[in-house]
Amino acid sequence: MAQAKRPGLIAHGVVAQNRKARFNYTIGDTFEAGLVLKGPEVKSLRLGRATLGEAWAGERDGELWLFNAYIPEYQGGVLSRFEPRAPRKLLMKRQEIARLTGAVAREGASLVPLDIHFNARGRAKVLLGLAEGRKKADKRAAIAERDWRRDKARLMRAKG
Numbered sequence: 001m002a003q004a005k006r007p008g009l010i011a012h013g014v015v016a017q018n019r020k021a022r023f024n025y026t027i028g029d030t031f032e033a034g035l036v037l038k039g040p041e042v043k044s045l046r047l048g049r050a051t052l053g054e055a056w057a058g059e060r061d062g063e064l065w066l067f068n069a070y071i072p073e074y075q076g077g078v079l080s081r082f083e084p085r086a087p088r089k090l091l092m093k094r095q096e097i098a099r100l101t102g103a104v105a106r107e108g109a110s111l112v113p114l115d116i117h118f119n120a121r122g123r124a125k126v127l128l129g130l131a132e133g134r135k136k137a138d139k140r141a142a143i144a145e146r147d148w149r150r151d152k153a154r155l156m157r158a159k160g
Contacts, residue, residue, distance in 0.1 A: 015124075016050035017115045023142065025112055025131035031100065033064065034091030035116070035124045038082055040074040045124055047074075050116055057090065057111035057128055059101045064090040066113060066126060090126060103130055 021027070037045070044050070055069040066088045073081060092100075103109050114127040134142075 014115050014117045015045050015048050016052050018052040018055065018113055020053065021112045021114055021129065021131065023139065024134060025110065025129070026134055026138075027112070027114070027129040027131050028109070029130045030114065031092070031096060031128045031130070033126050033128055035066065035126050036089040036091060037071075037124055040076075041071050041082055041088075042124060043076060044071050044074040045116065046118075052113050052116065055113045057113055057126075059097070059104070060087075062097070064092055064097055064100070064111070066090055069113065069116070090128075100128075100130065108132075 049072050051070040053070075055066060057064055057066050059065075068085055069088065070084055071082075072084050100111060104111060110131050110133065112129045112131045114129045116124065116126050119125050
């Protein structure tokens with residue numbers, strides 16, 4: 001018997017996005033990593049209540065971790081509590097971890113979480129980007145380009 005879908009739940013799709021990451025960084029390669037979560041954390045994510053604005057990923061003891069991601073406590077009467085900003089382990093293959101940590105050490109790149117989403121199987125995943133910081137002039141150029149595209153589209157719509 002199929003369960004009725006409750007309103008507000010996210011079965012699969014994007015839960016949280018780091019929208020400033022693509023503005024503040026030039027994103028090179030992207031990687032998908034699994035996320036080790038407790039039951040109430042998954043329930044809170046399914047309600048779409050996570051924030052990645054100040055989150056970052058890094059290496060600790062040969063493993064990748066997601067730091068400073070905010071997943072608020074689930075308010076559904078669950079007894080087990082968790083720390084909303086606790087470090088959460090990321091699941092990747094050893095070769096990928098070695099490649100990413102090497103790129104961070106060699107090239108001075110950063111691992112930036114771009115979004116948290118549920119895949120088709122219902123597993124929580126994090127999309128990580130291997131990123132390089134943008135300079136202030138690059139950010140200004142990106143703003144000018146975005147404004148020009150918007151104005152161009154407006155002009156094309158006006159002409160029909």
